[in-house]
Every structure is written in structure tokens, then in C-alpha cells.
Amino acid sequence: MNIEIISIGDELLIGQTINTNAGWMGEQLLNAGMRVQWVSTVGDEYDHLVDALKLAESRADFVLMTGGLGPTHDDITKKVMCDYFNAKLILDQEVLAMVQERFRKRGIVMVKVNEDQALVPDKAEVIKNQMGTAPGMIFRKEGKSFYVMPGVPFEMKVMMADAIIPDMISRYRGVFSVRKTLATTGIPESTLFETMGDIAKIERFARVAFLPDLAGVKIRLTAAGQDHDHARRNLEEAEKMVRGNIEKFIFADDDIKLEEAIARMLIENKKTLAVAESCTGGLISNQFTNIPGSSSFFIGGVVSYSNNAKMELQGVPQELLSEYGAVSEQVACAMAAGARKRFGTDYAISTTGIAGPSGGSTEKPVGLVCVGYTDAQETVARRYMFFQDRLGNKARFSQAAMNLLRTRLLSRKE
Amino acid sequence: MNIEIISIGDELLIGQTINTNAGWMGEQLLNAGMRVQWVSTVGDEYDHLVDALKLAESRADFVLMTGGLGPTHDDITKKVMCDYFNAKLILDQEVLAMVQERFRKRGIVMVKVNEDQALVPDKAEVIKNQMGTAPGMIFRKEGKSFYVMPGVPFEMKVMMADAIIPDMISRYRGVFSVRKTLATTGIPESTLFETMGDIAKIERFARVAFLPDLAGVKIRLTAAGQDHDHARRNLEEAEKMVRGNIEKFIFADDDIKLEEAIARMLIENKKTLAVAESCTGGLISNQFTNIPGSSSFFIGGVVSYSNNAKMELQGVPQELLSEYGAVSEQVACAMAAGARKRFGTDYAISTTGIAGPSGGSTEKPVGLVCVGYTDAQETVARRYMFFQDRLGNKARFSQAAMNLLRTRLLSRKE
Secondary structure, three states: OOEEEEEEOHHHHOOOOOEHHHHHHHHHHHHOOOOOOEEEEEOOOHHHHHHHHHHHHHHOOEEEEEOOOOOOOOOOHHHHHHHHOOOOEEEOHHHHHHHHHHHHHHOOOOOHHHHHHHEEEOOOEEEOOOOOOOOEEEEEEOOEEEEEEOOOHHHHHHHHHHHHHHHHHHHOOOOEEEEEEEEEOOOOHHHHHHHOOOHHHHOOOOEEEEEEEOOEEEEEEEEEEOOHHHHHHHHHHHHHHHHHHHHHHEEEOOOOOHHHHHHHHHHHOOOOEEEEEOOOOOHHHHHHHOOOOHHHOEEEEEEEOOHHHHHHHHOOOHHHHHHHOOOOHHHHHHHHHHHHHHHOOOEEEEEEEOOOOOOOOOOOOOOEEEEEEEOOOOEEEEEEEOOOOHHHHHHHHHHHHHHHHHHHHHHHHO | OOEEEEEEOHHHHOOOOOEHHHHHHHHHHHHOOOOOOEEEEEOOOHHHHHHHHHHHHHHOOEEEEEOOOOOOOOOOHHHHHHHHOOOOEEEOHHHHHHHHHHHHHHOOOOOHHHHHHHEEEOOOEEEOOOOOOOOEEEEEEOOEEEEEEOOOHHHHHHHHHHHHHHHHHHHOOOOEEEEEEEEEOOOOHHHHHHHOOOHHHHOOOOEEEEEEEOOEEEEEEEEEEOOHHHHHHHHHHHHHHHHHHHHHHEEEOOOOOHHHHHHHHHHHOOOOEEEEEOOOOOHHHHHHHOOOOHHHOEEEEEEEOOHHHHHHHHOOOHHHHHHHOOOOHHHHHHHHHHHHHHHOOOEEEEEEEOOOOOOOOOOOOOOEEEEEEEOOOOEEEEEEEOOOOHHHHHHHHHHHHHHHHHHHHHHHHO
16 A cells, blocks of 8 residues: 655745655654655645645555645645535534634634634544644545645644554555664765675565765665564564674664664663763754753753863863864863863763864864763773764764764773 | 756655755755745655656656665666666766775775766766765756756755756746745744735735744745846835834844844844753754854853752852752843853853653643843843743743843844
């Protein structure tokens, strides 16, 4: 059975909004054993949306649509669906009551266009919106289902989880598929490919895909089977073959971020961390504190852009700064040691470098970073060169510091 | 003339990679006066890619494709293009030399699959890849152009800027369009819509779209015209009408972030800023330091998750913490004042709150935040409630603190 997503909105076509919804939906569906085949993105144009619907109906069994359900004039999805399914709008008293209650709770005056949110097509099953005003809708036609959701991510997500995925599972007939991701770092994609051995052999059991990004290369294995167990056995066979030659580059056996892998290690060993950042400007702290429950291991961080701040807040001696410069292994070590002392943690890491686009020199070019690590026994630093733009460099610097921490934690365990 | 983007890769369908390329390309093309009509996303499947090509050829004049050019077996785009255009692969000596040079410079051994990157279809114009190993390609057919690029964002971006957009501009014939975005904050979408007046009147001059996100609502105006001047005049007329009633909610008249608007104000007035963060965990520092040149106004920040860190590093008196609790206006004020003193800045802002999912209580629920602001004359705090998930709350908290700063800076100016 085939699945298509139709993402609606001019803002997606002109890049004012990045289409994160489609990816999120694809991931959730795969976790439920179902694969998306197509994503079609169209603007707020009546004819284009109708054409996309026709195409989707011709090739997919499930069509998931997001966007264009808002209260303003450029939201045309409900009108298109009414015309496409020859339906009329009727007032849904339950939805109206929910919308009114919502405005009452927030203490905001409800304007006329919000009432229109309670108008629903008479041929649709209505999905209540727990997080906003626009209800979702399900249309059925010749065994095919069309799900219509708002484009606002957190409204869509609740509808997907509560109503749509359960509905799809109950109707889905097809091959079951399972997947696993092995997250690697410190090895380029092409080397990984050659090191891994005979892909054709591995692919007898599972499809292999390589996903490189600023944080490393992820290897995704997808196996199919007649039932869950069969698919799972194929996946395990493929994983064993993949791991053979590249074990040491794998930092996690699921699709998680490096900071999440580190968080697991710290929580498991009841250890704490502090961060001293210069060039990464708070990124590392932000990444760690994005993890729910991070307060159990992440104690705090300091972001120092000026030399004064490095001396005052991170305990870096002025002599080091003048002798070696702010971007040096020595200062990276002093920053890490200073942060560990200040925050009283087991470990601390640090970054000092030049993210660009300006501020570089021949000796210390844009992309240069020194990252530091310290614990009760040792303080070490590493120097790296990267070649990205400002945000890319910040991301690489952060990864380098985290990976230094990860490898030191591993060597502690041995 | 119509433009279609085809994004290729299983990882996009299952959400392992978010399709940021399509949005970026749409934005760049619009800046060059051209609008994307469709984005089709397909997996690494031969037949699906061929179907997408056929559909695109039937409706678009320009087809931009990204992805599937890597060195591994799951990259099928080059093969599909060869078959579709009946072309043969030939070795391009120039590309081979570039690939070899690239590996030599990085000091990495070049493996066999990398050599294959220098095989190009004999019917394609080759676009050199300045940032990676896979060359881009242009195919022509009956006045239509097909551009093929790698999916790696920074490789694609350089090709777009250097080769593809110039090529498209030289071939593009059609209506010229211009756009402008007015960024608002502190007013919900529906209220904005009703306050703005007669949309139909405004739309005689420009299309109006509302783009709500965690940072506020952006209003995008898109005007068309026979030439650039005509389009520009229509846009100006529409902007004047829009601004009439909602002027005070607009923080920028281009598509920038709140931190960028604040950065402009600080740089213009040669003022400096420090940040004391608890619940936002480095996010605000990270947002400010994402801005190139931020070192001219952003001095530093402290991230304190524990009460000890708040006392030690942010100068928050223990009495305040025990009397009012960490999440209180009093502690927010003390954190801001402490950071301003520590870093010696003109202004400082602070956040203390509960991002969730755990850590809330009846009195201080998840979503509660206090944000603080201080300068030489005053120290103030505000209390807000938000209803997002952890990352959403962090984003809203950050916006609330920044907006407090923005409104205080504006009142200073008056």
C-alpha cells in the first residue's frame, strides 16, 4: 500500500518555512511499519492543489495533507476538499464550543473568522484539534483515505498520534518493514562504504543507506518481511555484517544525536558536566539542555566572547592569552579546567576558535578550533580545521568538543 | 514559466533528513524574481524518479534536482538521467583532476568509488563542484532545462549561486515578482487579520500571506508587474495599506529574526549585551552568536541550571532563591543585574522557568517563565505562561526575553 503526503503553502515553496512536517510524519509512519512514497508540495493555489489530489488519488492509498486550514483568506484547503468530494460546510457545535472555550481560557476576544473554523464538510469525519482551532478531517473514497490536518506542527503532531496513525494501522495491508540506524563519527562516507565490505551481500537482508551530515555519517538499514519477526531477523543479520569492520566508529545504534549518546553515558554513571564556550557561543549548552532531564547531568555553562570574560568568568590566566592567543590548546585547557572548578563538575569541555566569516588571519584562519576536556586526572586539548560557513563551523566545533568528551569517557571505562 | 524542484532520497521521505534544500532554493529563486510552483520528493527508487521527471517535464520549464549523486550504491540519479536522456557515461579528465586534488589536499586516501564521480553523461553540460566530489549537470530538451545537483547543502548552494541561477535568469521569460515580509510579534494571527482592514483592497496590489510560528506572525506581501518598477510600485502601495493599523506590532520590515532586529539596534547605538540563562539553557546566547559580527555587541552569557550556579556565577542572593523560588520575577531581576555587572555591559537579559516535560508543580507549572531586563536605570521582569513542548517552550521563553529587551530599547529611544 502506498502513502503520499501533500504539503500545502506558498511559504514552503519560497523557503520562508522549511517543510519539517513531512519529515516528521514520514518518520512516525515508518516507526509504525509504513513507508511514505511521495511528498508533493504545492502553493496556496486552487488548481495546483486539485491536481496534486488527483495525482495522489491515482497512486496512493493513504493521502496525508497539511496546511491551508487557518482562519485567513489564503487558506483554501477546506474549500478545495469540499469541491473535490462534493461536500457542503455545516456548523459543528462541538468544534464551535471547543474554539470558544479555547479563547475564553486564554482571555483573548474571539473574532468572527475563528467561528468559521467550526464549519466542517458534511462528508468528512471530524478530528478534534486539542492544540488549536482548526479541526482535522478524514475523507474516504473507494478504499482510500484522505487525512487533512493543520500545518502548525504541534497541532498536526497530536492529530497524527491520537487519530490518524491508529486509523491507518487498522486499514494498512502490506509488507512489514523495520529499520535501524547506526550513527558513526570520525570517518568519511566513501571510506565507510569501502570499509564495510560487500554491500550486495548485506543487501540480501536489508537496504543500506548512507546519510552524511555535519555530525557524521548515519547508516540506515531497512529490512522487510512477511511479518514483524521475519523483518526483524533480516535486520539483525544485516546489522551483524555491517558492524564487522566498522564497530569502533559507531557511537549509537539508534538515530540519536551525539549529545544524547553522551547524556546516556553521563546519566548511567551519575556524572556531571560543565561547558566553557567561546566560538560555539552557547550552542553546546543549548544542545545538551534540549534533552529532557538534562538537569541531572548538565550543571551549567559560560559563554565568553571577550578576553576579559575569559579571564574573569572562566579563570583563564592573562599570560596564557597573551603568549598563545585566545585560540590555542593552552587556552582551551584553561577554559575547561576553569569551568570544571567553577561549576564543581566531574567533567568539563571547552571551545575556542574562529567561526567566521571574519576574524581570521593567516596563522589562525576561519574554521580553526581548539577544543578542551578535563576531569579529575587529566586536561587535554585538540586542534581541528573545518571549512564550513559560520553556522556549519559552529556545528562542527561543537561536534569536535563532544566527540573528545565521548572518546575520553570511553577510555576511562576501559 | 514554471519551475519544479525534485528532491531525491529515502532519508527525506522517512524524516531522517529534513528537506531544507528545497526551501533554500525557492527563496533564492524568488530573490531572483522567479517562483517555484512544485516540489516533488521521491525516494531512491528508479521508477519513482523517472515518473517524477516525466511529470516535471510535462508541466515545468525548469527542473531542479538534488540528491542521489553520492559515491555509494544507493545513489541512482546519474543512472536515471543517462537513461532518460539516452546518454552514455564518459570520463571527464578535468573533474577527475579536481577530485584527486581534493583528496590530496585533505591528505585522505582516494578510494575507487570516488573516481567514478568523474564519469559524466555525454549529453550533459558539466557544472564543476567547488565544495565536493560530485559534479552537477545540465540537460536541455525542447527549451526546457534540467539541473542536477548534489544533495549536500553547501555543495548545492555554491552551484546554484555560481552556475544555475545565472543560467536560469538568462532563459527566464515571464512576469516579474517582488516580495516583502513584515515581521510582527505580540499579536495572534486572527487578530492581526481582523485589525489589518480590507484584505481584498490590499490584494489588488499584492498577495497577502500570514506565516505564524513560535516567534510571531510574519506578513508576506508578493506583488507582480510587467517589469521590476511596476511590481515594486504595487508592493509599496500594498505595504502602505497594511501598515496603517498594525504599525506598532512590526519589529522588522524584512524577513529577519527578532535577535537580528535587536542586533541592528545594539550595533547602531554601540551598546553591549550579556545574557543570564536558566531554562533556555544557552539558546539565547546561541541565537545571538549565530549572527555574523555578533562579537561587537554580545559580550557573553552564563547558563546556570543549579541554584548553586545561580548564586556563584550570576550573583543571585540565596535569600531571594529561598523566599521566592528560582522561577520568580525577583530572581530574574537578580540574574539580569548579576550578568550586567559580571560582563560590564550596557544591558543584560535573563530567563528562569520550567521548560518541561517534568519539573512543574501546581504553583509553578511547566511553561511558566520569568524574564528579566536591566540597564543603568532600571531592572524589570515579566511573567508569562506558554503551552509548548520542551523545545517550543525554550523558543517562546527566548522570544519573550528578547521582546522585553526590544520594547525597553524602543522606550529608551523615545
